[in-house]
Amino acid sequence: DQQVKQNSPSLSVQEGRISILNCDYTNSMFDYFLWYKKYPAEGPTFLISISSIKDKNEDGRFTVFLNKSAKHLSLHIVPSQPGDSAVYFCAASGVGAGSYQLTFGKGTKLSVIP
Amino acid sequence: KAGVTQTPRYLIKTRGQQVTLSCSPISGHRSVSWYQQTPGQGLQFLFEYFSETQRNKGNFPGRFSGRQFSNSRSEMNVSTLELGDSALYLCASSSAPLAGGTYNEQFFGPGTRLTVL
Numbered sequence: 001d002q003q004v005k006q007n008s009p010s011l012s013v014q015e016g017r018i019s020i021l022n023c024d025y026t027n028s029m030f031d032y033f034l035w036y037k038k039y040p041a042e043g044p045t046f047l048i049s050i051s052s053i054k055d056k057n058e059d060g061r062f063t064v065f066l067n068k069s070a071k072h073l074s075l076h077i078v079p080s081q082p083g084d085s086a087v088y089f090c091a092a093s094g095v096g097a098g099s100y101q102l103t104f105g106k107g108t109k110l111s112v113i114p
Numbered sequence: 115k116a117g118v119t120q121t122p123r124y125l126i127k128t129r130g131q132q133v134t135l136s137c138s139p140i141s142g143h144r145s146v147s148w149y150q151q152t153p154g155q156g157l158q159f160l161f162e163y164f165s166e167t168q169r170n171k172g173n174f175p176g177r178f179s180g181r182q183f184s185n186s187r188s189e190m191n192v193s194t195l196e197l198g199d200s201a202l203y204l205c206a207s208s209s210a211p212l213a214g215g216t217y218n219e220q221f222f223g224p225g226t227r228l229t230v231l
Contacts, residue, residue, distance in 0.1 A: 032217040043118070043204055043222030044157070051217075089157060093217050100170045100212045102147070102220065106156035 003027045004092050006105035015114050019077040023090030023105055026071065030094035030103075033066060035075045038087045038107070047088075048075070080112045116141065118207050118223035126229045132193040135226045139186050139207030145169075146188040147212070147220060148180060151202040163188055164211040192228075200230045 005024045013019045021035075031052045036044035050057040050064045050073070057064050063076045077084055090105040119138045127133050139146050147170075148160040159172035163182035182188045186207075192199055206220035 034217065036222075041224065043206070043224050045222070046219045049217055049219075091157075093212065101159040101162070101172060102212065103159065104149075104157035 002105075003030075004090055004103050004105040006088075006090055006108050008108050009106070010109040010111070012111045012113060013080045015082055015112055016079045019075075019080045019084065019110055019112070021075040021077075021088050021090070021108050021110065023073050023075075024071060025073075025092050027092065027094060027103075028071070030092035032093035033064070033073050034091045034093065034102070035062075035064060036089040036091060036104075037084075038089060044089055077110075080110075082112050082114050085110055085112045118205060118221055120203075120205050120223040120226050122226060123224065124227045124229075126231060127195050128231050129195055129197060131195050132191065133195060133228060135190045135192075135203055135205075135228070137188045137190070137205030137207075137223060139188070139205075140221055143207035143209050143221075144186050145208040145211045145218075146182055146186065147206045147208070148188070148190050149204040149206065150174075151204055151225070152200075157204065160190070162212055169211050195230045197230050200228060202227050 034049040035047040038044040048062050066073045087107045087109045089107045091102045121136045145164045147162040149157045151157045162170040166182045177193045180190045202225045204225045206222045208218045208220045210218040
């Protein structure tokens with residue numbers, strides 16, 4: 001049972017426009033949500049997080065929105081730049097499968113077209 | 115500050131063999147977590163060690179095991195390798211263990227690419 005879902009495997013956006021990456025979760029016990037960015041041949045890099053008690057967190061061009069009632073979060077990148085092209089993983093921190101852990105989605109590959 | 119290092123970067127084994135992967139965390143970090151990344155399943159949590167003790171464990175069979183040394187370096191072992199074990203194995207370090215009510219950033223290494231033939 002996949003507790004964190006990223007339903008879009010890929011997304012293409014023009015440079016300068018907004019990129020919106022979506023994530024859904026099923027476990028209401030998750031208490032932190034995170035986004036990681038991954039370039040080929042590198043490990044994931046932490047991007048931004050949000051506590052379950054908040055609904056928005058902003059860091060420069062990156063904003064994460066959390067809708068707890070819908071169990072949905074999204075990452076907005078404005079404006080999108082070619083260097084943002086990478087795979088983005090949504091992750092949730094909390095008890096899953098009986099153990100405290102980070103549960104990741106399968107990722108969305110973002111391509112920003114110059 | 116040096117990042118998380120993993121050795122070896124690439125490994126080819128045959129079915130039935132065993133393998134040991136190594137991870138050196140960022141200096142001062144005492145928590146080390148291991149993940150398996152495959153195209154079909156994404157990143158899946160294997161286990162976490164903190165101060166030489168396994169604190170958390172994901173849903174993997176007992177063929178997957180690990181340990182942590184007093185200098186926080188960690189090893190992961192997979193015995194009786196199966197074709198499905200082919201994956202990128204990622205290690206992440208953090209200053210504190212995974213726990214409720216807070217989040218301490220995890221820093222990932224580049225991974226070890228394991229191919230089982």
